[in-house]
Amino acid sequence: MGRIHRQRHWLMVILFSLVILLSWQWSLVVKMPVSAQWDLTTRTAEDQPIEPIPLHLSLNLEKVVLGKQLFHDPKLSRTSTVSCASCHNLATGGVDRRSRSRGVNGQIGTVNALTVLNSGFQFKQFWDGRAASLEEQIDGPIHDETEMGSNWPEIIERLNQSPDYVRTFNQIYHEDISADHIKDAIATFERSLYTPNARFDQFLRGNTHALTNTEKKGYQRFKAYGCVACHQGMLLGGNMYQKFGIFGDYIKDRGNESKADWGRYNVTGKAKDRYVFKVPSLRNVISTAPYFHDGSAKTLDEAIKIMIRYQLGREANQNDVDLIIQFFQTLSGELNEVPS
Numbered sequence: 001m002g003r004i005h006r007q008r009h010w011l012m013v014i015l016f017s018l019v020i021l022l023s024w025q026w027s028l029v030v031k032m033p034v035s036a037q038w039d040l041t042t043r044t045a046e047d048q049p050i051e052p053i054p055l056h057l058s059l060n061l062e063k064v065v066l067g068k069q070l071f072h073d074p075k076l077s078r079t080s081t082v083s084c085a086s087c088h089n090l091a092t093g094g095v096d097r098r099s100r101s102r103g104v105n106g107q108i109g110t111v112n113a114l115t116v117l118n119s120g121f122q123f124k125q126f127w128d129g130r131a132a133s134l135e136e137q138i139d140g141p142i143h144d145e146t147e148m149g150s151n152w153p154e155i156i157e158r159l160n161q162s163p164d165y166v167r168t169f170n171q172i173y174h175e176d177i178s179a180d181h182i183k184d185a186i187a188t189f190e191r192s193l194y195t196p197n198a199r200f201d202q203f204l205r206g207n208t209h210a211l212t213n214t215e216k217k218g219y220q221r222f223k224a225y226g227c228v229a230c231h232q233g234m235l236l237g238g239n240m241y242q243k244f245g246i247f248g249d250y251i252k253d254r255g256n257e258s259k260a261d262w263g264r265y266n267v268t269g270k271a272k273d274r275y276v277f278k279v280p281s282l283r284n285v286i287s288t289a290p291y292f293h294d295g296s297a298k299t300l301d302e303a304i305k306i307m308i309r310y311q312l313g314r315e316a317n318q319n320d321v322d323l324i325i326q327f328f329q330t331l332s333g334e335l336n337e338v339p340s
């Protein structure tokens with residue numbers, strides 16, 4: 001090979017590597033959580049890492065009403081004793097307020113119940129994100145032996161014994177009762193369980209008086225500590241996965257590790273997904289104690305201190321924790337349930 005030839009060859013190699021390097025860096029920027037690209041000091045409401053929940057959604061009202069009835073119907077469980085509402089009590093933030101839920105025959109589950117409120121806005125369902133949609137999620141509790149322990153043929157047979165159900169399904173779907181229609185109705189009802197117009201959303205929409213000065217300080221602390229790196233978007237969560245225990249091994253310190261602590265690893269089988277969970281929403285968080293997938297934090301004070309230590313590698317300052325709790329008080333919205 002001549003000298004010029006060889007030089008050209010090297011030039012090509014260098015150019016090629018540059019292209020690869022640049023596109024790799026670009027893909028990192030694209031994959032990086034939005035917050036990491038965010039300037040946390042931004043002040044204007046339009047510029048915040050959190051968006052308000054829409055004030056109105058248009059949903060098929062007949063499906064919402066049917067879904068509500070199914071959501072509260074214990075016939076969906078094998079023993080006819082447990083409904084979705086048993087563990088997702090809408091009067092108590094959409095949760096059961098237990099560390100672990102109780103299903104058929106009083107059996108105790110493996111993780112803390114997540115709320116159904118605003119669940120329709122999430123990118124994935126469950127702590128480990130194993131369901132891609134609300135419709136898909138429903139198969140979980142229906143079949144889970146420690147939850148409802150049932151199956152579709154049995155449920156359809158039971159619902160078919162009710163002339164009311166048969167008529168309503170026919171009216172809406174122009175077909176017989178099926179698993180898909182049941183899921184569609186329940187998921188539509190769940191989408192109606194959004195909680196708009198929280199004081200924080202009024203603030204985001206431009207009403208600077210909607211928050212007290214203390215609450216505004218709490219929001220500033222929430223941003224300054226870096227909580228928004230993970231708890232962001234419309235729900236302050238529900239839009240990404242993160243490892244629980246970045247600056248320390250929370251599960252080890254807690255003790256009694258179980259399969260439920262492995263999070264996404266149980267879905268993907270990849271080592272890097274061990275202890276990785278969906279970042280939970282903080283909407284209405286003052287009503288959804290206890291906290292974490294294992295229900296190990298009984299209070300917000302405890303949960304926030306654990307977050308500051310294990311997710312941010314800092315020591316909590318009590319005054320800041322109190323301010324963040326004040327901010328959390330502003331995240332509860334209005335639930336406008338359809339009449340039964």
Ligand code: HEC
Binds near residue numbers: 109111119128134137
């Ligand atoms: C025995 C208690 C129990 C029953 C009954 C139950 N759930 Fe749940 N639900 C839970 C628990 C616990 C979780 C969290 C499970 C997990 O992430 O692995 C959950 C998670 C969910 C989620 C995901 C929320 C999120 O943020 O990812 C939705 C949606 C949901 N349930 C809806 C329902 C519906 C609809 C029914 C009825 C068909 C139902 N649940 C029945 C306990 C229950």
Ligand code: HEC
Binds near residue numbers: 222229294300
């Ligand atoms: C690196 C990402 C990350 C950061 C930063 C972070 N969190 Fe979290 N947060 C998570 C994850 C993941 C969970 C779920 C952990 C689990 O239960 O497995 C969680 C759970 C929570 C919960 C419990 C919610 C519930 O319903 O159980 C609260 C409250 C919370 N975080 C508040 C905060 C606060 C306040 C900050 C800042 C001081 C913060 N988080 C910073 C990722 C993060």
